Amino acid sequence: MNLRQLEVFQAVLQTGNMSAAARLLCITPSAVSKAVAHTELQLGYRLFVRTRQGLSPTPEACVLATESQGIHQQLDALRRTARNLGASDEGQVRLAAIPAVTHEFLPRLLQRHAARYPQVAVEVRTLHQDQMTQALLTRSVDFGLGFYAHPHPQIRSELLVSGRLSLAVAPALWGRAPRAATLRARLTQVPVIRLVGDDPMRQSIDDIAQRVGAPLAPAIQVQTSRLALELVRLGMGWTVIDFLTAQRQDPASVVTQELHELAPISLFAYQARSVPEGLAATRMRALLGPALHEALQADPAGKKKPL
Incomplete structure:
Protein backbone atom coordinates (compact mmCIF):
# COMPACT_ATOMS: atom_id res chain seq x y z
CA MET A 1 0.00 0.00 0.00
CA ASN A 2 1.29 3.45 -0.87
CA LEU A 3 0.56 6.52 1.26
CA ARG A 4 -2.44 7.61 -0.82
CA GLN A 5 -3.99 4.16 -0.57
CA LEU A 6 -3.39 4.23 3.18
CA GLU A 7 -5.17 7.60 3.44
CA VAL A 8 -8.20 6.29 1.56
CA PHE A 9 -8.23 3.08 3.59
CA GLN A 10 -8.18 4.99 6.89
CA ALA A 11 -10.86 7.42 5.70
CA VAL A 12 -13.25 4.59 4.77
CA LEU A 13 -12.48 2.87 8.07
CA GLN A 14 -13.35 6.04 10.00
CA THR A 15 -16.53 6.91 8.10
CA GLY A 16 -17.85 3.53 6.89
CA ASN A 17 -19.05 5.27 3.75
CA MET A 18 -17.50 6.09 0.37
CA SER A 19 -19.18 9.50 0.11
CA ALA A 20 -18.22 10.51 3.67
CA ALA A 21 -14.65 9.35 3.06
CA ALA A 22 -14.56 11.42 -0.14
CA ARG A 23 -15.67 14.54 1.74
CA LEU A 24 -13.03 13.90 4.38
CA LEU A 25 -10.30 13.67 1.71
CA CYS A 26 -11.75 16.38 -0.56
CA ILE A 27 -11.99 14.03 -3.56
CA THR A 28 -14.89 12.42 -5.42
CA PRO A 29 -16.64 9.22 -4.24
CA SER A 30 -15.67 7.53 -7.50
CA ALA A 31 -12.00 8.28 -6.75
CA VAL A 32 -12.39 6.64 -3.34
CA SER A 33 -14.11 3.62 -4.87
CA LYS A 34 -11.40 3.22 -7.51
CA ALA A 35 -8.63 3.54 -4.92
CA VAL A 36 -10.20 0.86 -2.72
CA ALA A 37 -10.77 -1.47 -5.68
CA HIS A 38 -7.19 -0.98 -6.88
CA THR A 39 -5.82 -1.68 -3.41
CA GLU A 40 -7.92 -4.84 -3.09
CA LEU A 41 -6.71 -5.99 -6.52
CA GLN A 42 -3.07 -5.47 -5.49
CA LEU A 43 -3.52 -7.25 -2.16
CA GLY A 44 -5.59 -10.10 -3.52
CA TYR A 45 -8.39 -9.90 -0.91
CA ARG A 46 -11.39 -7.77 0.05
CA LEU A 47 -11.01 -4.91 2.50
CA PHE A 48 -14.66 -3.96 3.02
CA VAL A 49 -18.05 -5.65 2.74
CA ARG A 50 -21.31 -3.81 2.33
CA THR A 51 -23.85 -4.13 5.20
CA ARG A 52 -27.01 -2.29 6.23
CA GLN A 53 -24.88 -0.02 8.41
CA GLY A 54 -22.48 0.81 5.57
CA LEU A 55 -19.04 -0.55 4.72
CA SER A 56 -17.57 -2.90 7.32
CA PRO A 57 -13.91 -3.94 7.36
CA THR A 58 -13.03 -7.57 6.68
CA PRO A 59 -10.86 -9.49 9.19
CA GLU A 60 -7.85 -8.80 6.93
CA ALA A 61 -8.65 -5.07 6.96
CA CYS A 62 -8.85 -5.09 10.77
CA VAL A 63 -5.32 -6.47 10.94
CA LEU A 64 -4.10 -3.84 8.46
CA ALA A 65 -5.86 -1.12 10.46
CA THR A 66 -3.97 -2.05 13.61
CA GLU A 67 -0.61 -2.20 11.80
CA SER A 68 -1.13 1.04 9.86
CA GLN A 69 -2.52 3.20 12.68
CA GLY A 70 0.93 4.40 13.75
CA ILE A 71 1.89 5.33 10.18
CA HIS A 72 -1.37 7.26 9.76
CA GLN A 73 -0.76 9.19 12.98
CA GLN A 74 2.77 10.05 11.87
CA LEU A 75 1.43 11.35 8.55
CA ASP A 76 -1.08 13.48 10.39
CA ALA A 77 1.66 14.87 12.61
CA LEU A 78 3.79 15.58 9.51
CA ARG A 79 0.95 17.56 7.95
CA ARG A 80 0.46 19.62 11.10
CA THR A 81 4.18 20.29 11.32
CA ALA A 82 4.35 21.43 7.69
CA ARG A 83 1.32 23.67 8.17
CA ASN A 84 2.60 25.14 11.44
CA LEU A 85 6.04 25.86 9.97
CA GLY A 86 4.37 27.99 7.35
CA ALA A 87 2.59 29.98 10.05
CA SER A 88 5.76 30.59 12.06
CA ASP A 89 6.90 33.95 10.74
CA GLU A 90 8.36 37.03 12.38
CA GLY A 91 4.93 38.53 12.98
CA ARG A 164 11.41 26.83 46.95
CA LEU A 165 8.13 25.02 47.09
CA SER A 166 5.71 26.38 49.68
CA LEU A 167 2.94 25.08 51.84
CA ALA A 168 -0.38 26.87 51.26
CA VAL A 169 -3.07 26.85 53.94
CA ALA A 170 -5.91 29.12 55.06
CA PRO A 171 -5.06 31.50 57.94
CA ALA A 172 -7.87 30.09 60.10
CA LEU A 173 -6.44 26.57 59.85
CA TRP A 174 -2.86 27.72 60.31
CA GLY A 175 -3.74 29.81 63.38
CA ARG A 176 -5.48 27.02 65.29
CA ALA A 177 -2.14 25.75 66.63
CA PRO A 178 0.14 27.68 69.04
CA ARG A 179 2.55 30.12 67.42
CA ALA A 180 5.60 27.96 68.16
CA ALA A 181 4.00 24.71 66.98
CA THR A 182 5.87 22.54 64.51
CA LEU A 183 4.65 21.94 60.98
CA ARG A 184 3.61 18.44 61.97
CA ALA A 185 1.52 19.74 64.88
CA ARG A 186 -0.20 22.30 62.64
CA LEU A 187 -1.12 19.92 59.82
CA THR A 188 -1.79 16.53 61.39
CA GLN A 189 -5.56 17.07 61.54
CA VAL A 190 -5.82 19.28 58.42
CA PRO A 191 -6.91 17.54 55.17
CA VAL A 192 -4.47 17.46 52.27
CA ILE A 193 -5.52 18.49 48.76
CA ARG A 194 -3.65 16.31 46.26
CA LEU A 195 -3.11 16.30 42.50
CA VAL A 196 -4.23 13.47 40.24
CA GLY A 197 -2.22 11.77 37.50
CA ASP A 198 1.55 11.90 37.10
CA ASP A 199 2.01 15.61 37.87
CA PRO A 200 5.51 15.88 39.45
CA MET A 201 4.07 18.19 42.13
CA ARG A 202 1.97 15.32 43.41
CA GLN A 203 5.05 13.59 44.80
CA SER A 204 6.02 16.74 46.72
CA ILE A 205 2.54 16.97 48.26
CA ASP A 206 2.62 13.30 49.24
CA ASP A 207 6.12 13.68 50.69
CA ILE A 208 5.05 16.50 53.03
CA ALA A 209 1.85 14.65 53.94
CA GLN A 210 3.95 11.66 54.99
CA ARG A 211 6.33 13.85 57.00
CA VAL A 212 3.53 15.49 58.99
CA GLY A 213 1.48 12.32 59.34
CA ALA A 214 -1.49 13.58 57.34
CA PRO A 215 -3.72 10.79 55.99
CA LEU A 216 -3.62 10.53 52.16
CA ALA A 217 -7.10 9.02 52.03
CA PRO A 218 -9.79 10.07 52.01
CA ALA A 219 -8.65 13.30 50.35
CA ILE A 220 -9.72 15.69 47.63
CA GLN A 221 -7.76 15.19 44.41
CA VAL A 222 -7.79 17.77 41.61
CA GLN A 223 -6.02 18.17 38.28
CA THR A 224 -4.43 21.61 38.70
CA SER A 225 -2.59 23.45 41.44
CA ARG A 226 -4.80 26.44 40.63
CA LEU A 227 -7.95 24.59 41.72
CA ALA A 228 -6.15 23.16 44.75
CA LEU A 229 -5.28 26.70 45.82
CA GLU A 230 -8.89 27.85 45.46
CA LEU A 231 -9.95 25.02 47.79
CA VAL A 232 -7.24 26.12 50.24
CA ARG A 233 -8.73 29.63 50.27
CA LEU A 234 -12.08 28.09 51.23
CA GLY A 235 -10.44 26.44 54.24
CA MET A 236 -10.81 22.91 52.89
CA GLY A 237 -7.22 21.83 53.48
CA TRP A 238 -3.59 22.46 52.58
CA THR A 239 -1.50 21.87 49.47
CA VAL A 240 1.94 22.60 48.03
CA ILE A 241 2.52 25.39 45.48
CA ASP A 242 5.46 26.68 43.43
CA PHE A 243 7.47 29.80 44.24
CA LEU A 244 5.86 31.97 41.53
CA THR A 245 2.39 31.21 42.81
CA ALA A 246 3.44 31.68 46.44
CA GLN A 247 4.92 35.08 45.64
CA ARG A 248 1.54 36.48 44.61
CA GLN A 249 -0.59 35.27 47.51
CA ASP A 250 -2.36 37.68 49.86
CA PRO A 251 -1.47 36.59 53.43
CA ALA A 252 -4.97 37.59 54.51
CA SER A 253 -6.42 34.71 52.48
CA VAL A 254 -3.56 32.22 52.17
CA VAL A 255 -0.59 31.56 54.47
CA THR A 256 2.48 30.42 52.52
CA GLN A 257 5.33 28.62 54.24
CA GLU A 258 8.58 27.76 52.42
CA LEU A 259 9.33 24.06 52.61
CA HIS A 260 13.06 23.60 53.08
CA GLU A 261 12.43 19.89 53.56
CA LEU A 262 11.87 19.60 49.79
CA ALA A 263 14.32 20.17 46.95
CA PRO A 264 13.90 23.45 45.02
Whole structure:
Protein backbone atom coordinates (compact mmCIF):
# COMPACT_ATOMS: atom_id res chain seq x y z
CA MET A 1 0.00 0.00 0.00
CA ASN A 2 1.29 3.45 -0.87
CA LEU A 3 0.56 6.52 1.26
CA ARG A 4 -2.44 7.61 -0.82
CA GLN A 5 -3.99 4.16 -0.57
CA LEU A 6 -3.39 4.23 3.18
CA GLU A 7 -5.17 7.60 3.44
CA VAL A 8 -8.20 6.29 1.56
CA PHE A 9 -8.23 3.08 3.59
CA GLN A 10 -8.18 4.99 6.89
CA ALA A 11 -10.86 7.42 5.70
CA VAL A 12 -13.25 4.59 4.77
CA LEU A 13 -12.48 2.87 8.07
CA GLN A 14 -13.35 6.04 10.00
CA THR A 15 -16.53 6.91 8.10
CA GLY A 16 -17.85 3.53 6.89
CA ASN A 17 -19.05 5.27 3.75
CA MET A 18 -17.50 6.09 0.37
CA SER A 19 -19.18 9.50 0.11
CA ALA A 20 -18.22 10.51 3.67
CA ALA A 21 -14.65 9.35 3.06
CA ALA A 22 -14.56 11.42 -0.14
CA ARG A 23 -15.67 14.54 1.74
CA LEU A 24 -13.03 13.90 4.38
CA LEU A 25 -10.30 13.67 1.71
CA CYS A 26 -11.75 16.38 -0.56
CA ILE A 27 -11.99 14.03 -3.56
CA THR A 28 -14.89 12.42 -5.42
CA PRO A 29 -16.64 9.22 -4.24
CA SER A 30 -15.67 7.53 -7.50
CA ALA A 31 -12.00 8.28 -6.75
CA VAL A 32 -12.39 6.64 -3.34
CA SER A 33 -14.11 3.62 -4.87
CA LYS A 34 -11.40 3.22 -7.51
CA ALA A 35 -8.63 3.54 -4.92
CA VAL A 36 -10.20 0.86 -2.72
CA ALA A 37 -10.77 -1.47 -5.68
CA HIS A 38 -7.19 -0.98 -6.88
CA THR A 39 -5.82 -1.68 -3.41
CA GLU A 40 -7.92 -4.84 -3.09
CA LEU A 41 -6.71 -5.99 -6.52
CA GLN A 42 -3.07 -5.47 -5.49
CA LEU A 43 -3.52 -7.25 -2.16
CA GLY A 44 -5.59 -10.10 -3.52
CA TYR A 45 -8.39 -9.90 -0.91
CA ARG A 46 -11.39 -7.77 0.05
CA LEU A 47 -11.01 -4.91 2.50
CA PHE A 48 -14.66 -3.96 3.02
CA VAL A 49 -18.05 -5.65 2.74
CA ARG A 50 -21.31 -3.81 2.33
CA THR A 51 -23.85 -4.13 5.20
CA ARG A 52 -27.01 -2.29 6.23
CA GLN A 53 -24.88 -0.02 8.41
CA GLY A 54 -22.48 0.81 5.57
CA LEU A 55 -19.04 -0.55 4.72
CA SER A 56 -17.57 -2.90 7.32
CA PRO A 57 -13.91 -3.94 7.36
CA THR A 58 -13.03 -7.57 6.68
CA PRO A 59 -10.86 -9.49 9.19
CA GLU A 60 -7.85 -8.80 6.93
CA ALA A 61 -8.65 -5.07 6.96
CA CYS A 62 -8.85 -5.09 10.77
CA VAL A 63 -5.32 -6.47 10.94
CA LEU A 64 -4.10 -3.84 8.46
CA ALA A 65 -5.86 -1.12 10.46
CA THR A 66 -3.97 -2.05 13.61
CA GLU A 67 -0.61 -2.20 11.80
CA SER A 68 -1.13 1.04 9.86
CA GLN A 69 -2.52 3.20 12.68
CA GLY A 70 0.93 4.40 13.75
CA ILE A 71 1.89 5.33 10.18
CA HIS A 72 -1.37 7.26 9.76
CA GLN A 73 -0.76 9.19 12.98
CA GLN A 74 2.77 10.05 11.87
CA LEU A 75 1.43 11.35 8.55
CA ASP A 76 -1.08 13.48 10.39
CA ALA A 77 1.66 14.87 12.61
CA LEU A 78 3.79 15.58 9.51
CA ARG A 79 0.95 17.56 7.95
CA ARG A 80 0.46 19.62 11.10
CA THR A 81 4.18 20.29 11.32
CA ALA A 82 4.35 21.43 7.69
CA ARG A 83 1.32 23.67 8.17
CA ASN A 84 2.60 25.14 11.44
CA LEU A 85 6.04 25.86 9.97
CA GLY A 86 4.37 27.99 7.35
CA ALA A 87 2.59 29.98 10.05
CA SER A 88 5.76 30.59 12.06
CA ASP A 89 6.90 33.95 10.74
CA GLU A 90 8.36 37.03 12.38
CA GLY A 91 4.93 38.53 12.98
CA GLN A 92 3.70 35.90 15.42
CA VAL A 93 4.81 34.07 18.57
CA ARG A 94 3.06 30.93 19.79
CA LEU A 95 3.85 29.70 23.26
CA ALA A 96 2.48 27.18 25.72
CA ALA A 97 2.66 27.21 29.50
CA ILE A 98 1.41 25.02 32.33
CA PRO A 99 -1.56 26.50 34.26
CA ALA A 100 0.50 27.79 37.21
CA VAL A 101 2.79 29.77 34.90
CA THR A 102 -0.09 31.00 32.72
CA HIS A 103 -1.97 32.50 35.65
CA GLU A 104 0.83 33.75 37.89
CA PHE A 105 3.75 34.82 35.71
CA LEU A 106 2.78 34.99 32.04
CA PRO A 107 0.80 38.28 32.27
CA ARG A 108 4.03 40.09 33.22
CA LEU A 109 5.84 38.62 30.23
CA LEU A 110 3.03 39.48 27.82
CA GLN A 111 2.88 43.03 29.14
CA ARG A 112 6.61 43.53 28.56
CA HIS A 113 6.43 41.97 25.12
CA ALA A 114 3.45 44.09 24.02
CA ALA A 115 5.25 47.25 25.10
CA ARG A 116 8.43 46.29 23.20
CA TYR A 117 6.91 44.61 20.11
CA PRO A 118 3.32 45.87 19.70
CA GLN A 119 3.21 44.72 16.06
CA VAL A 120 3.81 41.05 16.88
CA ALA A 121 0.79 38.78 17.39
CA VAL A 122 0.91 36.38 20.33
CA GLU A 123 -0.94 33.09 20.76
CA VAL A 124 -0.91 31.47 24.21
CA ARG A 125 -1.97 27.91 25.00
CA THR A 126 -2.41 26.56 28.52
CA LEU A 127 -1.21 22.95 28.48
CA HIS A 128 -0.31 20.34 31.03
CA GLN A 129 3.17 18.90 31.05
CA ASP A 130 2.20 15.74 29.17
CA GLN A 131 0.58 17.80 26.39
CA MET A 132 3.72 19.81 25.66
CA THR A 133 5.43 17.08 23.64
CA GLN A 134 3.02 16.99 20.71
CA ALA A 135 2.59 20.77 20.64
CA LEU A 136 6.36 21.34 20.44
CA LEU A 137 7.23 18.53 18.02
CA THR A 138 4.46 19.46 15.57
CA ARG A 139 5.41 23.15 15.86
CA SER A 140 1.97 24.12 17.12
CA VAL A 141 3.92 26.33 19.53
CA ASP A 142 7.38 27.91 19.30
CA PHE A 143 8.36 27.25 22.90
CA GLY A 144 6.85 26.15 26.18
CA LEU A 145 7.22 26.98 29.86
CA GLY A 146 6.94 24.47 32.68
CA PHE A 147 8.41 23.17 35.90
CA TYR A 148 10.90 20.29 35.80
CA ALA A 149 13.12 19.36 32.84
CA HIS A 150 11.20 17.80 29.96
CA PRO A 151 11.92 14.06 29.63
CA HIS A 152 11.52 13.77 25.82
CA PRO A 153 14.89 13.40 24.00
CA GLN A 154 13.79 15.65 21.11
CA ILE A 155 12.93 18.56 23.42
CA ARG A 156 15.59 20.85 24.86
CA SER A 157 15.03 22.23 28.38
CA GLU A 158 16.63 25.56 29.29
CA LEU A 159 16.83 26.34 33.01
CA LEU A 160 15.40 29.79 33.77
CA VAL A 161 15.11 30.07 37.55
CA SER A 162 14.74 27.92 40.66
CA GLY A 163 12.89 28.49 43.90
CA ARG A 164 11.41 26.83 46.95
CA LEU A 165 8.13 25.02 47.09
CA SER A 166 5.71 26.38 49.68
CA LEU A 167 2.94 25.08 51.84
CA ALA A 168 -0.38 26.87 51.26
CA VAL A 169 -3.07 26.85 53.94
CA ALA A 170 -5.91 29.12 55.06
CA PRO A 171 -5.06 31.50 57.94
CA ALA A 172 -7.87 30.09 60.10
CA LEU A 173 -6.44 26.57 59.85
CA TRP A 174 -2.86 27.72 60.31
CA GLY A 175 -3.74 29.81 63.38
CA ARG A 176 -5.48 27.02 65.29
CA ALA A 177 -2.14 25.75 66.63
CA PRO A 178 0.14 27.68 69.04
CA ARG A 179 2.55 30.12 67.42
CA ALA A 180 5.60 27.96 68.16
CA ALA A 181 4.00 24.71 66.98
CA THR A 182 5.87 22.54 64.51
CA LEU A 183 4.65 21.94 60.98
CA ARG A 184 3.61 18.44 61.97
CA ALA A 185 1.52 19.74 64.88
CA ARG A 186 -0.20 22.30 62.64
CA LEU A 187 -1.12 19.92 59.82
CA THR A 188 -1.79 16.53 61.39
CA GLN A 189 -5.56 17.07 61.54
CA VAL A 190 -5.82 19.28 58.42
CA PRO A 191 -6.91 17.54 55.17
CA VAL A 192 -4.47 17.46 52.27
CA ILE A 193 -5.52 18.49 48.76
CA ARG A 194 -3.65 16.31 46.26
CA LEU A 195 -3.11 16.30 42.50
CA VAL A 196 -4.23 13.47 40.24
CA GLY A 197 -2.22 11.77 37.50
CA ASP A 198 1.55 11.90 37.10
CA ASP A 199 2.01 15.61 37.87
CA PRO A 200 5.51 15.88 39.45
CA MET A 201 4.07 18.19 42.13
CA ARG A 202 1.97 15.32 43.41
CA GLN A 203 5.05 13.59 44.80
CA SER A 204 6.02 16.74 46.72
CA ILE A 205 2.54 16.97 48.26
CA ASP A 206 2.62 13.30 49.24
CA ASP A 207 6.12 13.68 50.69
CA ILE A 208 5.05 16.50 53.03
CA ALA A 209 1.85 14.65 53.94
CA GLN A 210 3.95 11.66 54.99
CA ARG A 211 6.33 13.85 57.00
CA VAL A 212 3.53 15.49 58.99
CA GLY A 213 1.48 12.32 59.34
CA ALA A 214 -1.49 13.58 57.34
CA PRO A 215 -3.72 10.79 55.99
CA LEU A 216 -3.62 10.53 52.16
CA ALA A 217 -7.10 9.02 52.03
CA PRO A 218 -9.79 10.07 52.01
CA ALA A 219 -8.65 13.30 50.35
CA ILE A 220 -9.72 15.69 47.63
CA GLN A 221 -7.76 15.19 44.41
CA VAL A 222 -7.79 17.77 41.61
CA GLN A 223 -6.02 18.17 38.28
CA THR A 224 -4.43 21.61 38.70
CA SER A 225 -2.59 23.45 41.44
CA ARG A 226 -4.80 26.44 40.63
CA LEU A 227 -7.95 24.59 41.72
CA ALA A 228 -6.15 23.16 44.75
CA LEU A 229 -5.28 26.70 45.82
CA GLU A 230 -8.89 27.85 45.46
CA LEU A 231 -9.95 25.02 47.79
CA VAL A 232 -7.24 26.12 50.24
CA ARG A 233 -8.73 29.63 50.27
CA LEU A 234 -12.08 28.09 51.23
CA GLY A 235 -10.44 26.44 54.24
CA MET A 236 -10.81 22.91 52.89
CA GLY A 237 -7.22 21.83 53.48
CA TRP A 238 -3.59 22.46 52.58
CA THR A 239 -1.50 21.87 49.47
CA VAL A 240 1.94 22.60 48.03
CA ILE A 241 2.52 25.39 45.48
CA ASP A 242 5.46 26.68 43.43
CA PHE A 243 7.47 29.80 44.24
CA LEU A 244 5.86 31.97 41.53
CA THR A 245 2.39 31.21 42.81
CA ALA A 246 3.44 31.68 46.44
CA GLN A 247 4.92 35.08 45.64
CA ARG A 248 1.54 36.48 44.61
CA GLN A 249 -0.59 35.27 47.51
CA ASP A 250 -2.36 37.68 49.86
CA PRO A 251 -1.47 36.59 53.43
CA ALA A 252 -4.97 37.59 54.51
CA SER A 253 -6.42 34.71 52.48
CA VAL A 254 -3.56 32.22 52.17
CA VAL A 255 -0.59 31.56 54.47
CA THR A 256 2.48 30.42 52.52
CA GLN A 257 5.33 28.62 54.24
CA GLU A 258 8.58 27.76 52.42
CA LEU A 259 9.33 24.06 52.61
CA HIS A 260 13.06 23.60 53.08
CA GLU A 261 12.43 19.89 53.56
CA LEU A 262 11.87 19.60 49.79
CA ALA A 263 14.32 20.17 46.95
CA PRO A 264 13.90 23.45 45.02
CA ILE A 265 11.74 23.44 41.91
CA SER A 266 13.00 24.86 38.59
CA LEU A 267 11.22 26.66 35.76
CA PHE A 268 12.34 25.67 32.25
CA ALA A 269 11.77 26.89 28.70
CA TYR A 270 11.15 24.01 26.27
CA GLN A 271 12.04 23.96 22.55
CA ALA A 272 11.99 21.29 19.85
CA ARG A 273 15.57 20.42 18.92
CA SER A 274 14.79 19.75 15.26
CA VAL A 275 13.63 23.21 14.11
CA PRO A 276 15.47 26.55 14.49
CA GLU A 277 13.65 29.17 16.54
CA GLY A 278 12.14 32.16 14.73
CA LEU A 279 13.17 35.75 15.43
CA ALA A 280 9.92 36.70 17.18
CA ALA A 281 10.16 33.75 19.57
CA THR A 282 13.83 34.49 20.27
CA ARG A 283 12.97 38.08 21.18
CA MET A 284 10.19 37.01 23.52
CA ARG A 285 12.40 34.45 25.24
CA ALA A 286 14.97 37.20 25.80
CA LEU A 287 12.37 38.98 27.94
CA LEU A 288 11.88 35.97 30.23
CA GLY A 289 14.81 36.86 32.50
CA PRO A 290 13.75 40.47 33.24
CA ALA A 291 10.10 39.45 33.69
CA LEU A 292 11.04 36.67 36.12
CA HIS A 293 13.30 39.03 38.07
CA GLU A 294 10.44 41.50 38.37
CA ALA A 295 8.02 38.77 39.48
CA LEU A 296 10.40 37.46 42.15
CA GLN A 297 11.18 40.94 43.48
CA ALA A 298 7.50 41.66 44.21
CA ASP A 299 6.88 42.85 47.76
CA PRO A 300 6.39 39.78 49.97
CA ALA A 301 5.36 41.87 53.01
CA GLY A 302 3.25 39.99 55.48
CA LYS A 303 4.29 36.53 54.36
CA LYS A 304 5.30 33.98 56.96
CA LYS A 305 8.99 33.34 57.48
CA PRO A 306 10.29 29.75 57.45
CA LEU A 307 10.17 27.94 60.77
